[in-house]
Amino acid sequence: MVNYNGNLVGNDSSFLNHENRGLRYGDALFETLRVKQSGILFWEDHYFRLMASMRMLRMEIPMDFTLEYLNEQIKQTLQANSLSNSAARVRLTVFRNNGGRYLPQTNEVSFIIETEALDSEEYTLNQRPYEIELYKDYFLAPGLLSGLKTANKAINVLGSIYAKENGYQNCLLLNVNKEVVEALHGNLFLVQGQKIKTPPLSSGCLNGVMRKQLIELLKADDTYQLEEGTISPFDLQKADELFITNVIAGVQPVSKYRKAQYKSIMATELIHRLNKNLEKLSSD
Structure with missing residues (x-):
């Protein structure tokens, strides 16, 4: 399951189209998060970096885009994918809504949350040749x-x-x-x-x-x-x-x-x- 603007949809659902500005212009930001037992590691640092980045790109930050709201949306997505009690990788993508060419018609945004399982809850050292x-x-x-x-x-x-x-x-x-x-x-x-x-x-x-x-x-x-x-x-x-x-x-x-x-x-x-x-x- 994927979380699109607060709605849980199937991985095979078509909820984006050819006008998506992330696809057309790379007009999107993302945060890659590590989760341990539904707790997002360093969540405040990720959140405030995302907010600062959105301001720099002149994206309009929705009123409900709070630390608590996005945290809850991530937890709901983890639960929907049976990852509430597991180590997981989460990608939170924010993109400017459709419309316009280089000059956007709006600065309003949408978001997608994706999850996948990780092998270990702790950080482990990879000692293989690198x-x-x-x-x-x-x-x-x-x-x-x-x-x-x-x-x-x-x-x-x-x-x-x-x-x-x-x-x-x-x-x-x-x-x-x-x-x-x-x-x-x-x-x-x-x-x-x-x-x-x-x-x-x-x-x-x-x-x-x-x-x-x-x-x-x-x-x-x-x-x-x-x-x-x-x-x-x-x-x-x-x-x-x-x-x-x-x-x-x-x-x-x-x-x-x-x-x-x-x-x-x-x-x-x-x-x-x-x-x-x-x-x-x-x-x-």
Whole structure:
């Protein structure tokens, strides 16, 4: 079952048409959420990022589009798909309603909620070989629009095809200044000694929810020096460790980039801390 504007409809239902602005122009935003026992992890961060993104795209936010309303709609969709007591992945898509060409006839919006089961309620560390490469066919433009989760993800699609064709598990994207920005589906962190570095939002990277959680975790620990700073391709080969973050996988360690091979010490520690914090939140 899929939730379309608060109505539960079958997966095979035709409730969108050729005039959909998400289809025509990528005029849509989405949030990918991880759910544990019907509780949405980091829900407030997702919600406020979505609201800020809608304002930036001049979408009209409905009066009933509250934190509580969308939370309830997500729970109803999970229940309809027998996922209320399971780990699940949820995609919440918001798009501007039909009408107009580049200039929309309205700024009113609709939404879709989709769900699918996940294997584990806790974050687990994937220790399988995970090789990456730079994707250099196209570049991101640094700026706030690049940091939004819009439906216009052509570079991520093409980069994913390139990775599959060449036997890589992921690729890193560069901006027009040839700075490393992020991975195809996650933010990038680099570890060198006691220093941990991640690209700044000004580079064009996604304002990731998991990125925010880990920055807060690391800032609370005096053991490490955290820096939001530019990363060059040359920096990658000097690193002790690289890892990629998103709310579904949590922390994904990179094992190899070209001739460089990496440890996963920090990634292992962060997965442990993350799960511990989530257990504490669940018991509070």
